Amino acid sequence: MKLAESAWLGVEIRHLSALEAVASERSFSRAAKKLGYTQSAISGQIATLERAVGERLLERGVGQSDATPTPAGHMLLNHAQTISARMHAAEADLSAIRDQRHATLRVGIYQSVGATILPEVVERLRDEAPGVRLELYEAGNERNLSDLVQAGELDVAFDVPPVRPASLHVAELLSDPFVLLLADDVPGRPDLSTPTLAAFKPCAAQAAAEDRLREWGVDPERILRLEDARAILTLVAERACNALLPRLAVGETALPVRRLPPTMPRRTVLLVWHRYRTVPPATATFVQIAQAVSAAYGAAA
Structure with missing residues (x-):
């Protein structure tokens, strides 16, 4: 028929x-x-x-x-x-045609990326595409940003695996190791059973890292879950807890930072954009710059 x-x-x-x-x-x-x-x-x-x-x-x-x-x-x-x-x-795409004279690029970010990778990306984008106007949407963490890209509310966003929507292009930017921040800098492997361990709500890689840290005294069911890295760093500085954070979320700090063994799971930072949308030059330029900045950051970390 x-x-x-x-x-x-x-x-x-x-x-x-x-x-x-x-x-x-x-x-x-x-x-x-x-x-x-x-x-x-x-x-x-x-x-x-x-x-x-x-x-x-x-x-x-x-x-x-x-x-x-x-x-x-x-x-x-x-x-x-x-x-x-x-x-x-x-x-x-039709909305982009209406707004073409503004050359607006809507970018989804989360805290750790916004504090580390993004500033250099924005600076280089200003030099290479001075006519582009950025609109930044900051989430407490990476969750739900890919859904906003799929819905057409964002043009591009930083994310972590797993990215569920099949309608998205995914580019891997860098591998971000988890680190421990200690209330007391003790030699050797620390006992993480006390004080409390603070961490973000876990992505898949973090959940795997927390499970591996059970032998260090970590009980994932008792971890203090917060969304704000600055709040976690303040608690560690006050010696109220230890913390497990991605290295990007820590930034520059005077707190004792302990690297984990290289076999420990790492968080992968991704960039996602819509598979079915016409990719404007501004989006393509942003992706290229983000990849270059992330590669340099990953090599220096």
Whole structure:
């Protein structure tokens, strides 16, 4: 059957958005709240979509509220996510055309990158592309920045693995080792069972490093979790705790910094941008500069 004769012509973006929302929320009611519809509207959109594609896409739970994707639903979700990424990319590209005279580049950063790598990147970008205006979005840490790039709200962002959206280009910038900051500088391997150890909420590499430090007395369940590196450094300076941080987050400090064995897991710093967007010269220049600055920083670290 030709597409022009197919019921698939009745499939709309809002139907696919409803499917994505129900699948992620595992609930019609929560999906309705997320999208700003009534539950009956979401149910109607899913029913229309199922009729159009000729497959049952969701298994309904008790009371028609809970739902999980069927095998056909999972398959269509993969395509729906690609379509959604394309639509976000198209929206961002058209917005860029409207704002072209401003040559604005929206960059997502997190604290440790903003304090170390970014200043030189900005300085070199100003020299090489003086017409570009930067808008910086700073997150407490790297989480969720890649989601903002996928949604077209950022043009490029720093990130760490794993990067989930398949719609993103990923460039590895540098390998950032974890270090210990000690309240008391003792010789030999420190006993980290006391005082408390402070650290960020863990990415995959940090979780692996914390697990390896169990033999040093670390209990990951008892780690003090904070989002602000400056707050952690202040606590160590007051001898209230030891700390485990990526080297980039530490910067210049008078505190005792203990390197970990080279076999310890490291955090990889990435740069991500949208795979389906037209890459403007400003983004390409920023990526090249960030790669060069990171390579120099990594070699000097």
